[in-house]
Amino acid sequence: MKAKQRRALCLSMLAGLLCLWSPVAAAQESTAIPPSNALDRIIAAGVVRIAVPRDLPPFGSLDAKGEPQGYDVDVARLIAQDLGVRLRLVPMTSVDRIPKLMSGSVDLVVANLGVDPERAKAIAFSSPYAPFFSGVFGAPGLAVKGPADLAGRKVAVTRDTLEDRELARIAPRGVEILRFDDNQATLSAFQSGQAELVVTGSAVVAAMARGQGRRIETKFILRESPASIGVRRGEPELLHWVNVFVLHKKLGGELDRLSRKWFGEPLRPLPSL
Known part of the structure; x- marks a missing residue:
């Protein structure tokens, strides 16, 4: 075989090998395995989306x-910092x-979630990261010491909260429950005298x-309800990481510093939990 023919045959074989290799390489590239869990996906994306309250000071x-x-x-900022990713805050109502969270619009809920x-x-839910108790509050001098004393009273509460459910459970006949869609409207109803x-x-x-609102005091406590961080079901790695985060910030004093602030x-x- 002449040199020219051998060269042509080699080039032809090389071209054939390249044709065989290209689809395989493309298939391997297109089937790259994505991160297998929520925690890895957040880290790979470089951003965490966290729901926070928009109408519930000081939370x-x-x-x-x-x-x-x-x-x-501030807790959400600490989470992003420890994950090493950017933070996307998503303010929302209760x-x-x-x-x-369930729809996937956010990765975590840090919003006074009982x-x-x-x-x-x-x-x-994570282990609790913030103290909180729910109660019935009113002006000093108003004679309310327990559920029976709510009869004949107008009581404001934010719709679809733990407080709403607890109030519905203990409310006597004759109480008028005024439900509002956000916490600011609930507080405004009390402050305005509604x-x-x-x-x-x-x-x-x-x-x-x-x-500068009306004077207010605790009438009676409904329940202790410390706040936890919400995580979607079926994301154990992310939930475990959040629990480690909460423990670390308790022991390190960061949560105490934020509580004082x-x-x-x-x-x-x-x-x-």
């Missing part, structure tokens, strides 16, 4: 420039927290008392 609210601020906002068995059917009593959380009332008191002892 979360919007400042004069429309920027989120509060205890939950009724949107669980639906947005735990109960009904909610746990839909999402998973409602005599408000059912909400201790930290919310503490923040309101520091402002936003609640004006040391972090109270918190249970574990």
Whole structure:
């Protein structure tokens, strides 16, 4: 075989090998295995989307420039920092927290989310990261010491919250429950005199008392309800990471520092799940 013929044959064989290799390489490239769990996906994407309150100071609210601020906002910043990713804050009202998490619109909910068995059917919860108790609050001098004293009273509460469910459970006949779609509207109803009593959380009332609204005091406690971080069901790696994060920030003093900053008191002892 002449040199020219041998060269042509080699080139032909090489071209054939390249044709065989290209589809295989393309198939391998197109079937690259994506991150197998939510935690790895967040890290790979380089961003975490966290729901925070927009109307619940001191946990979360919007400042004069429309920027989120509060205890939950600062906790969200710590989460992104420890994950090593960018933070995308998603301010929302209470009724949107669980639906947005379940739909995949956000990765985590850090929005004063209380735990109960009904909610746990839909999402998973971390160990608590913030103290909170729900109660019935009203002006000093108003004779209300227990559920029976709510009869004949107008009581404001935010719709589809743990406070709403608890109030419905213990409310006597004759009470008028005024339900609102967001916490600001609920508090405004009390401050304007539309409602005599408000059912909400201790930290919310503490923040309101520091402002220029009506004088207010605790009438009776409905339930202890420390806040947990919401995670979608079926994401055990992410839930485990969040629990490690909460423990680390408790032991390191960061949550105590934020409690003093936003609640004006040391972090109270918190249970574990």
